[in-house]
């Protein structure tokens with residue numbers, strides 16, 4: 001018989017759209033997880049709060065001896081719950097189990113081969129004009145980053161000019177990813193993608209909004225790899241995208257689908273030869289840490305774009321200036337102090 005859950009509290013994150021879930025067991029250990037939301041990716045905060053109301057009732061008094069019980073409990077307590085709430089609960093339960101067993105969450109989530117010791121991550125370019133981009137790229141290259149991502153949200157083709165500048169400043173060696181967030185007009189997309197293909201990009205994410213898998217496949221003819229992100233957050237859309245061979249790369253955001261569902265998605269995508277990139281989603285330290293643990297656990301060969309821009313309480317092992325994330329020696333999620 002393991003320790004029992006004696007308290008489960010949800011607190012809003014000040015100034016942000018999310019909640020921190022804290023769970024205590026009767027041996028005095030606390031586990032924490034984070035739920036965040038964002039328009040276009042996840043249900044609004046009010047929906048998360050409504051779904052979270054039944055959580056304490058489902059958790060109190062339950063035994064939490066090991067990973068198997070944590071997974072079963074997450075399954076029970078989160079049936080039908082939105083992804084961000086699952087992510088918070090799974091993060092908190094694995095944080096508890098990891099602390100009790102003296103293991104990191106990456107080790108708990110990994111297969112028999114164990115987690116990777118370290119993973120690479122990409123850097124997000126935010127500079128608008130050529131000077132800002134040049135300064136940013138110089139600093140990031142000096143820090144050791146080799147993979148970069150840039151948002152290109154239109155209006156097109158002006159956005160293309162910025163991507164071209166970034167590629168020229170980066171030189172031919174660096175990997176460059178472009179995220180359009182669905183901003184290309186459908187009619188212009190083949191030509192715009194064809195022009196981007198000349199820039200030797202790693203991939204282009206979400207070129208056109210609202211495409212069915214056949215539409216994605218048609219755009220693959222433009223000659224650049226396509227990556228699917230927000231179009232496949234919903235489980236049904238995920239299934240359709242995977243079954244329909246929509247894209248060569250999938251972006252998995254554990255914060256919006258849950259840690260265990262994200263791990264499942266990674267396995268499914270890999271089984272079909274689809275490349276996986278794990279990213280965070282503007283969450284704080286607890287959420288970024290959970291996403292990083294999953295990236296370590298699954299040893300994604302592609303750099304994981306785990307941005308820590310919004311994290312106020314980031315532990316040293318998640319230092320956002322570092323091009324690699326090394327597994328923390330601390331047990332659980334490896335986030336101490338702060339409110340996450």
Ligand SMILES: [Mg+2]
Nearest residue numbers: 179205229251
């Ligand atoms: Mg994206």
